Amino acid sequence: MKIHRIFITLLLLCILIPVLSLVPWLFTQRWEWPQLLPTAVSLRGVLAIALKDERFLPLVFSSIAMSTVVALLSVAIGLMTARALAFYEFAGKKWLYLLALLPFLVPGTVFGMGIQVPFLKIRLAQSFWGVVIAHLMYSLPYATKLLYDASAATGRTLEEQAAVLGASDFQSFWRVSLPLLSPALLSALSMSFIVSFSQYFLTLIIGGGRVGSFSVVMVPYLNSGERSIAAGYSLVFLCICVGVFTIFEWLVNRSLRRGGYDGAQN
């Protein structure tokens, strides 16, 4: 039993220490070799350095806005595909399922290099919508999978009962199925947001530096060894991802308590 405890504690420490190691950077101005603690500490730490850069805040907001658009589209399209797969019989259904999940098997680098020139030709490259479409390819499969599992598990009996009782197609979908699916919808939103927000290569090759995203601006600091600025970016990056995840997790739990169904819990 004791060895179990030690190993589990060790595992949790290995996860937490790197995450927590970002906190001192908030108050760090300099951290020279070989000091274990920052050599110059002040309240004007890396965040202040980052905020001084006038590109920083607009970048944060535009990245969040773009990933929000990607997440909303993912959930809308994912829900449509999921309902078609779960509730209808049609020719080529298996192929559609495979197509929907295909991006899980093909790396983004392969797709990005194949599509850049065609996107350039139709002026989608270096545009907001070009990057959104590229991101969608890799965010959508997560949403589709989650929503398909949840739709298949809840079925549409209740929706049909509502229709029998006189509700229109839209009403029975909007007032019956949607609330039932709300936990899965929330999970799908947060997952597709995080996948889009973390995307580096596709943003780089399709956005071409014109469509700035957080990750594209951050990587050069990592490569050039400007560690304090990279730390500031990492901290904000991590807070946004973990923040989004935590908020949505909380919402999921709340709606689960109200009787919704989540595919992820299956």
Place this chain on the structure above:
Amino acid sequence: MKEKKNPYWLILPQLALSMIFLYGIANGLAQSFGIMPSLGLDKMTLKYYRELFAREDFVSSLLFSVHIAFLSAFLSVLIGVFACALLVRAKKTGGRTLRIIQLPIIIPHIVVAFFIIHFFSQNGILARLLYHAGLIAAQEEFALLVFDRGGIGIILGYLWKEVPFIIYFVMSLMQAVDERLGEAAVNLGASKAQSFFRITLPLCMPTIVGGFMILFTYALGAYELPFILGATRPKALPILAYTEYTHPDLHNRPYAMAVNGVIIALTLLPIGLWSLYGRKNEDS
């Protein structure tokens, strides 16, 4: 109840996106076989693949990528399954413990790259600790763990993200098997180790192999960690492909696409083997 009503408007957006996706892949593959009308190339040829395999830097990239993908996936599965078994045994499969374990899954690779540099580079925390312990006298004496030719930094980064992924991926199944069958075996006189290795582990094997495949495939094609933490040479396959792709001479494009073709082949190979394995398992 399944309806026969026409669902096609529901699948239109997905179909449109899938067409774009397939077009991107097909366009790349066509170029790898030498079909690039904009450069006046229209004859199908295996020339680029043949030349690629004759190149020393490509072969070392290939070995390097397989080395990273295999080691990171294998070690993640090994440590992850072991940790999962301990967590199931200790009944710590929910609450705060699980929430901490989920953390690395949602943290972007770029931030993970920062952690690795912060802790393992030659002026990172670990080197500083060793300096204060009197084990090394200067930064340069600390073994090169990041930007090294063996890809240790890259593998460490993947491990940090993927061990928790495997735990999460295997946990609910392992918990169910352990509750239903493992405890019964112990009651019937099996030791805890016997019940784990003879019952729980074999029953979880298909899921574990699936997890390995996901990680292996991902690490083969991923760009971030090898780009930030890798040495100049050998380059991982996706980095080599992008270097060829951004070469000013457009005649280098087919080489980039051929590297991508090799990545696709390497990805599909284990998946094909796995589905064969799955079919064999269903038969027995």
